[in-house]
Amino acid sequence: MSVLTIRKINKTYGNEAVLHDINIDMQDGEFLILVGPSGCGKTTLLNMIAGLESVTGGEIAIDGRRINGLGPRDRNIAMVFQSYALYPNMTVRGNISFGLEMRKVPRPRRSEIVNRVAKTLQIEHLLDRKPAALSGGQRQRVAIGRALAREPSLFLFDEPLSALDAKLRDEMRTELKILHQRLKTSMVYVTHDQIEAMTLGDRIAVMYGGRVQQLGAPQDIYDNPTNRFVAGFIGSPAMNFIPCELAEENGAFGVRLSGGEETRLLPLPDAIADKLKSWGRGKAVLGVRPEHVTPSTAEQQTEAVSCPVNVVEPTGPNTYVFSKVNDVEIIVRCTPGHAPEAGSRAKLEFDLSKALFFDPETDDRVA
């Protein structure tokens, strides 16, 4: 059964439209991520689900019940805010039980729930402190605890980890994932961090310009992005986009690539070639991920392109090489021992079975 259904949602502020025709259907127990760059409307959408923001057009249903006109308190949701929004005048205990108190849960039951939640999140020793006396990570836990205290149909998270430092963020991310696996509750989670999106989500909705660009499983979005925006947004370092000519020589259909010296025609696998042929244009944008370009080891590699090695950046597990193909900068991922030297030239092999092609004008995927 779907816990959340969003049908044709629109939102305008005055004359400015910020959300266009959003459609999302979320299964019970699912961890759904809304990801996208700043200003794409993630918070607006989340606030509309929460009832903190009015709906301009369309329909939202939770547990099959239309909730458009209902206030936040009647929607059976809990929310964790980016700034935590803990009540500074109340203790941790007070913060966690406030929502229960507002819903007239009797006092003994309240303290039972507070203790259970505190145990889950390991904040029992903090219950009598005020938020000002907590560290960032502890505040984050309390904010999550406040949401956990009630047992809503749906949890909403608005960039809950973005205020934490990198190390703590990684820890909390894993904890959230464990929490979700244990509680099996439905969660909508907003982030602009694509790593968080990939690691946490059962499904990801990639948003841009007030539209859902693609909705799908993380690996599927990574492997099969529907357009250039999604392809470039998901994955780090980002996918390389190389404008190139498509041509047929001696019966082989392929792309022309040049590292500044000779131009090579690299043949494409049949499946891709067929799609490009039926698309029928001479120029496209080749999308290839950094891990699908590798420096060639063999001397005489006909399928490799000789390219300059401009910068070499070791990161530990991987070394990234910055090069130039068809006059655009590309990033190549190497294993540390096998990286070429900066200033030299290297033969680069392109794994074209993983290549994607985009329309240079519309940025839509064509193959």
Next chain:
Amino acid sequence: MLIYAILIFAAAYYLLPLYVMLTTSLKTLHQVNNASLLSLPDPITFKPWAEAWSSACMGVNCSGLQHYFWNSVSFVLPAVFISTVFGALNGYVLTKWQFRGSNLFFGLLLVGTFVPYQMFLLPMAWTLGKIGLSNSIGGLVLVHSVYGLAFTTLFCRNFYVSMPDELVKAARVDGAGFIRIFWRIVLPLSLPILMVSIIWQFTQIWNDFLFGIVFTSGTHQPITVALYNMVDTSSTGIKRYNVDMAGAVITALPTFIIYILAGRYFVRGLTAGSVKG
């Protein structure tokens, strides 16, 4: 060093009148008339205070300031309370429950802080007459509450602007409504600004003379007007400076006490929000 010299000079300059008032109020009339203005009282006497409080004459009425003191208390406290509570509510609505035109509304309210006292007098007198509150304590409560509202709203709105909206959103998701959020979350966090509002309003209303003399007469007058009448009356016979000074100190005492009790919140409240806490 120079800065301290200047500060000490400035302090002395402001403290000197207070010194003269206090010492004179404790002197006998004989000493007032025969010794230097700056001399210490010798002997010390509390008689001028007692007279100012309970037997000095305002015109033909010789029962001292006490009645008028309680008059002032009885309209200042409700007026301070009402204007502060509604100022806080206004600020809360204007920042956390914005409605169409709320900024325009605030702009208009702001104009209220620029309108000079004097412009209120005639329309207010007319209004008070219409609603049957002229020459009454209730009338003064109303006048001061309304006039002060522009200021208290301004204070509170500016304070609440820096209070995160997400607090209110979180409370709404938690199931609290308009009043409950105000009472349980917003108000407890407002102590500094409430203190500012209370001190400001108390000082303004207690020290007010103009509204008092225009809108009341006879036994309904506030202490500031009574003090004026008392000094005025004594000027027809022999000038009793010691009793006048005692009366002045009595009149000033409540605001003085308020500053001592709540002054530290005043500074804190005025600077709150400028530094992220």
